[in-house]
Amino acid sequence: MVRSNIPNIVVGRIPLYLRELTEMAAEGKVITSSQELGQRLGISSAQIRKDLSQFGEFGKQGTGYNITFLAEQLRRILKVDRLWSVVLVGAGDLGHAVANYGGFIDRGFRITRVYDIDPSKIGQKIGTFTIQDVAAMVDDIQKERIKIAMLAVPASDAQSVTDMLVEAGIQAILCYAPVSLKIPDGVKIQYIDPVLRLQHMTFYVP
Amino acid sequence: MVRSNIPNIVVGRIPLYLRELTEMAAEGKVITSSQELGQRLGISSAQIRKDLSQFGEFGKQGTGYNITFLAEQLRRILKVDRLWSVVLVGAGDLGHAVANYGGFIDRGFRITRVYDIDPSKIGQKIGTFTIQDVAAMVDDIQKERIKIAMLAVPASDAQSVTDMLVEAGIQAILCYAPVSLKIPDGVKIQYIDPVLRLQHMTFYVP
Structure with missing residues (x-):
């Protein structure tokens, strides 16, 4: 991941994904999909998959995303895995x-x-x-x-x-x-x- | 102007233009240009001209914008010419x-x-x-x-x-x-x- 190559508008959506994943984890959910995440956020699932693909590979085709793992990765990407x-x-x-x-x-x-x-x-x-x-x-x-x-x-x-x-x-x-x-x-x-x-x-x- | 045809992201920049024009008027300025407005906002002058052109014709080529007039028009467009x-x-x-x-x-x-x-x-x-x-x-x-x-x-x-x-x-x-x-x-x-x-x-x- 070359940080300067990622569009600013994409970076701006990552905190929103992280917030929603954190909320899902608090609800006791373990796995989610770009469809579910998109529905909760009012964003298309294609947009979410495209945004996340800029930063790496976080889920396997057909099995969805592990919420805790993805949230951890997004925290690391946003550098809020620290205080x-x-x-x-x-x-x-x-x-x-x-x-x-x-x-x-x-x-x-x-x-x-x-x-x-x-x-x-x-x-x-x-x-x-x-x-x-x-x-x-x-x-x-x-x-x-x-x-x-x-x-x-x-x-x-x-x-x-x-x-x-x-x-x-x-x-x-x-x-x-x-x-x-x-x-x-x-x-x-x-x-x-x-x-x-x-x-x-x-x-x-x- | 067909409101639903104007991209949401363009509409979102109009309040920012209005705020800056209001500030310019408070400074005693009368005329401005897309260059000056862009410089103050950190937005390209081409972007500002393109955004404004979605709503109408507010200035003449080469003479710039009358600040009070443009601000009034933007207030009307945003419907904040009322309380x-x-x-x-x-x-x-x-x-x-x-x-x-x-x-x-x-x-x-x-x-x-x-x-x-x-x-x-x-x-x-x-x-x-x-x-x-x-x-x-x-x-x-x-x-x-x-x-x-x-x-x-x-x-x-x-x-x-x-x-x-x-x-x-x-x-x-x-x-x-x-x-x-x-x-x-x-x-x-x-x-x-x-x-x-x-x-x-x-x-x-x-």
Whole structure:
């Protein structure tokens, strides 16, 4: 598998397959098929077989996929067979929700530090986290070789914080601010803007 | 423009163009080009021209796009030249963040009701909202002809709440729970699962 040869859109579907396989395993299932997986996800079985074939050979013709085995392989491919440390920047309402979210740890990610720029927030607690001064962030990230950041700051602060994260060596940013950020080649970014999703759907609502 | 003929993936980029045009207008810009828009978004200018051409003719060769005019047209195309009422189901940490988020109203959406299933939460306040009993939800939605819902409930409750929303006549669901839901043809759904985005990026992190 040459990672750079695999279309980005295919890579983007693998986490979805992994999530559904994990759910199937939790239901006690042992074997599945591309048909069953496709039906549960609303994706064609041909698409699923084609996507998986980019990464290797995971099942035998006619016998289906062993769910635990396939999930393990996908975790390895996505590099979430380990636990990544993540910094969270922004301790507003959304930052609180992200910091308290219990769904990261089982899927490869652990928030280790929470930062804010607002002096009145620094030192306060979110769950088990103490909100830290963003001024210490670059040093902390470099010292701890953290590669991933989540950005829950206002749109107006997002670019300046991103510049700091990039300077610190962050390789992947999940941005909750509704903006398009400038980042150097090689750094990955993904955006979560609920309004983009809502506006996509209203196009179709009669 | 025949809406069903336009590829879904193209429709999905229009809200992004609209967001960037709105940002440009706020910066005081009057005219832009597909080159400038593309550079700001990290999308090729050819792609932008091709996408926009699916919906009509918005600029003259060589003179660029009038930003305010194009933004207005895109708002009309996406049907966000009006204000959609939205119900929010789930008043946990994430529900609080969504209910308090100030970024919906300017972009076509207004949360009008917040529901939860937990008796200890019903009657409590989130900002100006009073959390209401999910038992009243189907009636309320039908009476008020609400078409859009946001789902911020635990994964284990997401399907049962979705079934209620569909029964009530909801046409579009934005789901924050990390699950794939069964919905009838014709109802639109979009998902926000930050872990899928993080796992997409770790594939590429050295």
